[in-house]
């Protein structure tokens with residue numbers, strides 16, 4: 365399929381590459397496409413989406429470097445035009461900015477517009493990255509709008525302002541801020557492409573389903589790591605109630621990804637899921653069955669960390685599945701019996717088998733990352749029948 369090209373520019377370190385990875389997926393990021401040897405302009409694509417993303421080296425604040433970055437974009441754009449290949453032309457520009465660099469924007473908008481001046485009528489989307497609170501996002505938005513309003517010729521170029529979080533963030537108080545705004549950015553970018561390049565609505569919907577799935581997995585990883593940390597206690601038996609806050613954040617964050625409306629019914633559903641998550645499987649059951657396995661030579665803290673990680677992981681995977689089924693309309697929010705069954709299956713029998721099978725592969729002095737890997741790989745492996 366013919367694709368649009370989106371040039372991703374902005375200040376250094378605001379999260380351009382991270383955003384591209386979330387929009388296109390890890391695998392797309394492994395290898396840039398095309399024969400370009402220019403390290404400052406890397407082209408990435410995913411075969412299933414209507415546009416490529418061109419990652420650029422960030423603009424360092426500071427006069428000399430800024431001018432250098434401006435010249436680099438001008439020169440590169442000029443070379444694209446000169447080469448005369450229409451399929452390489454830029455169709456949309458994402459300008460990435462975060463709450464810190466926003467303060468510099470009014471002073472740098474002229475250089476920025478100068479850098480992209482070759483792409484005369486190309487729409488610009490300002491992407492506010494790492495947009496953790498609405499208040500910060502709004503302040504940033506206001507600065508951006510004002511700067512674009514400062515000159516008549518700039519006003520018409522600003523097509524939209526989008527706020528995103530590209531990667532879940534763990535805060536110090538232990539909460540999880542889920543990714544957001546990604547599928548919306550994909551949709552609005554598709555709509556800005558020349559009509560011939562736009563993907564059909566159903567293709568975009570299918571693609572965004574895959575993105576939501578990937579973002580759910582990212583949350584499950586972050587939450588599992590938190591569960592491993594919390595659960596790493598040296599007592600013979602782990603009290604699973606200590607995982608409740610982590611599990612609650614995990615379920616809530618995944619719920620947000622799927623954009624299901626928060627109603628009385630959905631709150632009930634979340635509560636049910638959390639209750640099953642903390643109660644259906646007891647640490648005692650797992651811990652005592654572990655003792656029956658010959659050849660386990662890791663300490664109680666590691667065993668507990670692994671059990672905790674497994675439970676948070678299994679709950680997260682089950683939640684992702686449940687919310688996806690509801691989002692796609694295959695199940696409804698009223699299907700509580702079905703929800704119970706999914707959770708029971710995933711948490712009780714499956715988790716127990718996986719724990720007892722994989723715990724043997726953990727080394728004596730494993731760190732939390734190694735335990736996370738063991739948890740994840742135990743779920744991707746088939747457990748042999750015993």
Ligand SMILES: Nc1nc2c(ncn2[C@@H]2O[C@H](COP(=O)(O)OP(=O)(O)OP(=O)(O)O)[C@@H](O)[C@H]2O)c(=O)[nH]1
Pocket residue numbers: 375376377378379380381382383420421422423493494528529530531532533534
């Ligand atoms: N948690 C979280 N971290 C982010 C997010 N976006 C960026 N980061 C982090 O911010 C740092 C910089 O992100 P990059 O994606 O490398 O930024 P960049 O704009 O490509 O930087 P340059 O290529 O140097 O211009 C990395 O440590 C990222 O992990 C986000 O949405 N959430």
Ligand SMILES: [Mg+2]
Pocket residue numbers: 380381382419420421422
């Ligand atoms: Mg980068």
